[in-house]
Amino acid sequence: MKAVERALRQVEIPGRKPDYAGKVRDIYELGDQLLIVATDRVSAYDVILGEGIPGKGRMLTTISRFWFEKLRDLVPNHYVSTDVPSFPAPFAQHGSLLEGRSMLVRKAKRYDVECVVRGYLAGSGWKEYQKSTCSSMPDW
Numbered sequence: 001m002k003a004v005e006r007a008l009r010q011v012e013i014p015g016r017k018p019d020y021a022g023k024v025r026d027i028y029e030l031g032d033q034l035l036i037v038a039t040d041r042v043s044a045y046d047v048i049l050g051e052g053i054p055g056k057g058r059m060l061t062t063i064s065r066f067w068f069e070k071l072r073d074l075v076p077n078h079y080v081s082t083d084v085p086s087f088p089a090p091f092a093q094h095g096s097l098l099e100g101r102s103m104l105v106r107k108a109k110r111y112d113v114e115c116v117v118r119g120y121l122a123g124s125g126w127k128e129y130q131k132s133t134c135s136s137m138p139d140w
Helices: 056-069 124-131
Strands: 025-030 032-039 079-081 100-107
Touching: 032 056, 032 124, 056 079
Parallel strands: none
Antiparallel strands: 025 032, 032 100, 079 100
């Protein structure tokens, strides 16, 4: 029987605390680079909830990596690598913790954009979305 993965709510790298802990991601300053680690924390209305979702951080990192690599030639970005063994010390030695949920990036000017992905919208939420967002789009 396969062991159930526990949600990773707190990243613990011996001898190194995050320089910034957000709602979901922890950030470590590394000179002209940053290490971004996506945890399994869940937030709603800017409040971090008590339970996490196992694997959420890995999924977020996988989606981000896909789009950064896919759009790299169209829009330059800050993405460097997700290859943990190539990370600087002490992070390279923590592959079991960081693999799949961490990303080394260049420091860059930040543009705040939020993207919300939903499985579905129904009822008044769907009607409001169509009215406010899709008024100039074709009727699907």
